[in-house]
Amino acid sequence: MLSLLLAAANPAVETAHDAHAHAGTEGGLVHDLVTKFGIDGVNVGMQLLSFTILAVVLYQFAIKPIIATMDERNAKIDAGLKNAEATAAQLAAAQAQAATQLKDAQLAANKIIDEARKTAKELSEREAAASTERAAAQLAKAQQAIGLEHKKMLDDARTEIARLVVATTERVLAKKLSDADRAGYNEAAARELTTV
Numbered sequence: 001m002l003s004l005l006l007a008a009a010n011p012a013v014e015t016a017h018d019a020h021a022h023a024g025t026e027g028g029l030v031h032d033l034v035t036k037f038g039i040d041g042v043n044v045g046m047q048l049l050s051f052t053i054l055a056v057v058l059y060q061f062a063i064k065p066i067i068a069t070m071d072e073r074n075a076k077i078d079a080g081l082k083n084a085e086a087t088a089a090q091l092a093a094a095q096a097q098a099a100t101q102l103k104d105a106q107l108a109a110n111k112i113i114d115e116a117r118k119t120a121k122e123l124s125e126r127e128a129a130a131s132t133e134r135a136a137a138q139l140a141k142a143q144q145a146i147g148l149e150h151k152k153m154l155d156d157a158r159t160e161i162a163r164l165v166v167a168t169t170e171r172v173l174a175k176k177l178s179d180a181d182r183a184g185y186n187e188a189a190a191r192e193l194t195t196v
Contacts, residue, residue, distance in 0.1 A: 158189075158190055158193045158194070159190075161189065161193060162185075162186045162189040162190055162193070163186075165185065165189045166182055166185050166186060166189070169185060
């Protein structure tokens with residue numbers, strides 16, 4: 001490969017050498033500068049050719065892949081940023097939807113609680129009214145039972161008092177009364193006790 005490069009550079013070197021020789025005959029400012037600084041046209045041409053080859057090789061095998069990699073990374077970064085923006089928008093939408101659903105659920109829960117309180121209050125009032133009615137009915141029954149018991153007790157007391165009156169009267173009179181007399185005295189005593 002080096003031989004190919006040298007063969008390609010050979011005509012350029014000969015041309016540069018001819019130009020140098022021609023410039024030497026003419027003289028001038030360029031010739032003076034070249035001689036003063038010791039510039040050799042062949043070496044400069046070879047260095048330019050080497051630098052050009054090096055630049056092409058570096059561009060082809062180093063710079064171009066690096067640029068491609070950087071472009072690919074930039075594309076990935078741009079895609080990632082777009083994806084992040086889309087994800088942020090989706091997150092914001094999801095948060096807004098969740099907040100709306102939470103608010104709706106809270107309103108529904110409050111409505112259910114209010115209905116439960118209302119139902120509990122109505123049930124409590126109905127139970128209180130029913131309890132009051134049952135208590136009033138039991139009180140009325142108890143008063144009726146007390147009245148009947150009182151009447152029975154008075155009737156029993158009258159009967160006992162009448163019997164005692166008859167027994168006392170028999171002793172006082174010291175005689176035995178017949179059943180008809182006894183019934184008459186009982187009735188008279190009962191009438192007297194009824195008026196009392």
